[in-house]
Amino acid sequence: MSAAKLAALIEASERAVVFTGAGISTESGIPDFRSPGGVWSKMKPIMFQDFVASADKRREAWTRAFNGTAGWTGRSPNAGHDAVARLVAAGKVSAVITQNVDNLHQDSGIPDERVIELHGNASYATCLDCGLRHELHHLKPAFVERGEIPACRACGSIVKTATISFGQSMPEGPMARAEEETLSCDLFIVLGSSLVVYPAAGFPLLAKRNGARLVIVNREPTEQDPYADLVLNGEIGPLLSSIVP
Numbered sequence: 001m002s003a004a005k006l007a008a009l010i011e012a013s014e015r016a017v018v019f020t021g022a023g024i025s026t027e028s029g030i031p032d033f034r035s036p037g038g039v040w041s042k043m044k045p046i047m048f049q050d051f052v053a054s055a056d057k058r059r060e061a062w063t064r065a066f067n068g069t070a071g072w073t074g075r076s077p078n079a080g081h082d083a084v085a086r087l088v089a090a091g092k093v094s095a096v097i098t099q100n101v102d103n104l105h106q107d108s109g110i111p112d113e114r115v116i117e118l119h120g121n122a123s124y125a126t127c128l129d130c131g132l133r134h135e136l137h138h139l140k141p142a143f144v145e146r147g148e149i150p151a152c153r154a155c156g157s158i159v160k161t162a163t164i165s166f167g168q169s170m171p172e173g174p175m176a177r178a179e180e181e182t183l184s185c186d187l188f189i190v191l192g193s194s195l196v197v198y199p200a201a202g203f204p205l206l207a208k209r210n211g212a213r214l215v216i217v218n219r220e221p222t223e224q225d226p227y228a229d230l231v232l233n234g235e236i237g238p239l240l241s242s243i244v245p
């Protein structure tokens, strides 16, 4: 049974890294992006430059954020998240590099400093100029009741959920940490990603080229499967629950 092979690779590993995509959160009720019926089949991404340039685009983006169109906030971790949290707690996994913005790895009990968010986080907002953090529940009433588009309470500039949108530059700190962790591991486990969005999708191959074992756990095949030491096509939650004590 190939799940046993993953268990053996985890057992033999001194320092593993887990890399997650939206596929680990679908069992929490959050749609992924590219499966049939996924987020991008229902709406187009709002490019960063459009969000900055157009009040209408900002209104559309905030409507999506506050009515939960993409379903990112207010959900709970599932068995897949919990199994990853157990691997971190057991000292097997040194870091979780995630493309997800739903905060579910932190909600599953993984310390913030062990979660590397390449695409930011949708559970709060920041000012694009001074960086001040804004809580969504402080911004929502004025938007919902009076249509006021959120602006920074300190400097009045544009405020955006703390996600990295298409067209926005990648966060330097998390990218540097992700590279460091990728180059330090002997086992790199991909969970629930189609591996089509770069530069994030470059980390599995970087690990492989650096001599780590590469495992891809995904419902569908990915274009990086040929480079993996082990590919498991199935549901993450039940699969990880069966092998992670």
Ligand code: APR
Pocket (backbone or CB within 6 Å): 020, 021, 022, 023, 024, 026, 027, 032, 033, 034, 035, 038, 099, 100, 119, 192, 193, 194, 195, 196, 197, 217, 218, 219, 220, 234, 235, 236, 237
């Ligand atoms: N178990 C295993 N695999 C799953 C499950 C599940 N329960 N649910 C979905 N999947 C798989 C799908 O088959 C799909 O291949 O997870 C993958 C998710 O791929 P995407 O929807 O493309 O999500 P992701 O790879 O995270 O996208 C990367 O694209 O739009 C941007 O910023 C967005 O971070 C996102 C990035």
Ligand code: ZN
Pocket (backbone or CB within 6 Å): 127, 128, 129, 130, 131, 132, 152, 153, 154, 155, 156, 157
């Ligand atoms: Zn500001």
